[in-house]
Amino acid sequence: MKLSPTGRSLVKPRGEAAVALGGRRGLARLTRYLYLLPALALLVYVVAYPLLTALYESLQNLQLTDLEDQRFVGLANYALLFHDEVFWHSFLTTIVFSLATVVASFLLGLWFAALVEALPPAFAFVRGLLMAPWVQPSIVVGFLFLYIFDQDVGLVNLVLNEFHLVSAGLPWLAADKLSLTAVIVANVWSQTPFFLLMFSATIAGIPQDLRDAMRIDGATSWREFVNLTLPFLRNVMVVSSILMLIRSFNNFPVIWTMTQGGPVYATTTLVIYIYRLAFEQFNLGYAAAIGVIWLLVLMLISAVYIRLIRREPLI
DSSP, X not given: OOBOTTSOBSSOOOTHHHHHHHHHHHHHHHHHHHHHHHHHHHHIIIIIHHHHHHHHHHTEEOBGGGGXXXXXXXXXXXXXXXXXXXXXXXXXXXXXXXXXXXXXXHHHHHHHHHHHHHSOGGGTHHHHHHTHHHHSOHHHHHXXXXXXXXTTTOHHHHHHHHTTSOSSOOOXXXXXXXXXXXXXXXXXXXXXXXXXXXXXXXXXXXXXXHHHHHHHTTOOHHHHIIIIIHHHHHHHHHHHHHHHHHHHHTOOHHHHHHTTTOSTTTTOOHHHHHHHHHHTSOBHHHHHHHHHHHHHHHHHHHHHHHHHHTSOOOO
């Protein structure tokens, strides 16, 4: 019997042997699928069922205060979006809040990662201290910054008054632009440690021989950072940014704790608006329609992420 270099027979089985071999392979393949069934069933129940339910409800007139009038209305709920100024304002606020948070957290995390990497080993504990905001629950972060930005006793106004930058306490949580700035600062404080963790872990994995080669060639610290560190960070930059962008889109506890979407609609993001529609106005049909649009936006962001992550690395 002829054998391949891997030890397998080069003679194809015939007749009953081929049927038996095919049966065993089919049984092995079926067994693998059976092992996957529990996970697939759980995935369908946790992900697919809520999505299909939301899509179904978005096509209904589903007002909890008038259940007798529940009926199929097609795309009527989606048509309302084009004339809903609060929806478009919430959508724009969500974009501003998410982008500002991710960009600021990204840059601060990269800066802190570079600083921590340059510290002597004796100061390694500093990285742990900088990670403290990340482990705080979002509701705790909200209450913390609710106090920090308080007009009368808040730390921010205290510092501004101490340096004579303002003559009276600023109404951080009662003014339109100031309130959005306050919730962005709170979210940046909470998310920056995540970028620090991701970037620090990647920087620690850069081969030392590459660093030594660049230093032998006379590269400065800045050129080493631009030509070596940043290319190594490219993939983790994409992944971490997309994850935090999605997290900011879904951020509810920080905003609700600090402003509840106010004053008026100044800090109302899509998640806040959906909550108000569903649990304050009890209009589940319209809230579901906005949720579907929200999902499509996140799917678009995910598609961009997949396209970026599949590109060839820079080095």
